[in-house]
Amino acid sequence: MNNNSLLIVLSGPSGVGKGTICKKLLSERPNIKLSISATTRSPRPEDTDGVTYYFKTEDEFKRMIENDEFMEWAVYNNKYYGTPKKAVFDQLENGYDVILEIDAQGALNLKEKYPEAVYIFIAPENTDVLYERLRTRGTESEDEIERRVKAAQWELSQKDKYDHIVINKVVDDAALDIINIINTRRNAL
Ligand code: 5GP
Numbered sequence: 001m002n003n004n005s006l007l008i009v010l011s012g013p014s015g016v017g018k019g020t021i022c023k024k025l026l027s028e029r030p031n032i033k034l035s036i037s038a039t040t041r042s043p044r045p046e047d048t049d050g051v052t053y054y055f056k057t058e059d060e061f062k063r064m065i066e067n068d069e070f071m072e073w074a075v076y077n078n079k080y081y082g083t084p085k086k087a088v089f090d091q092l093e094n095g096y097d098v099i100l101e102i103d104a105q106g107a108l109n110l111k112e113k114y115p116e117a118v119y120i121f122i123a124p125e126n127t128d129v130l131y132e133r134l135r136t137r138g139t140e141s142e143d144e145i146e147r148r149v150k151a152a153q154w155e156l157s158q159k160d161k162y163d164h165i166v167i168n169k170v171v172d173d174a175a176l177d178i179i180n181i182i183n184t185r186r187n188a189l
Contacts, residue, residue, distance in 0.1 A: 120165075
């Protein structure tokens with residue numbers, strides 16, 4: 001790993017706005033790259049294969065697990081999600097900071113293996129509003145929505161295990177908080 005490169009792990013419940021914050025960070029900091037995960041979930045209208053995710057069949061994903069291609073992987077909402085190892089290490093080697101936007105199971109597994117990474121939890125300002133938003137999102141079935149709400153409740157219960165908690169009240173402020181965390185960590189390297 002390049003000595004000055006940082007691995008930044010961002011988690012937070014579904015619907016909290018992690019994606020928007022990541023976009024903001026990437027647009028403000030060309031030195032940050034976002035890791036593209038592999039998943040077995042179906043693409044949504046906003047997804048593009050190879051850009052938002054690498055969409056895989058379950059067999060393909062399991063083969064990647066067997067070949068030890070993941071830094072971490074987890075089952076979320078009955079689907080597999082994983083971080084391909086090689087791309088992340090290549091970017092770190094090339095001097096980029098890399099963000100992983102992953103669920104709390106994956107993040108906390110990773111924390112055992114890579115304690116030197118920066119672990120940031122994005123929390124909502126108001127949990128009831130978050131649950132309501134998840135219920136009315138409309139792109140998923142009732143079962144899926146309830147699973148997502150349960151997963152969000154569990155994710156929130158894990159927040160104290162992270163190095164930092166950032167509350168997403170205003171996206172620009174949350175992104176700035178994260179940039180400050182990154183700068184502080186880099187100065188300590
Ligand atoms: P979504 O299906 O809404 O895109 O993502 C569902 C959850 O999976 C989100 O919490 C997202 O952060 C997480 N996720 C995305 N990629 C990965 C990954 O590579 N590993 C793990 N553990 N979680 C991921």
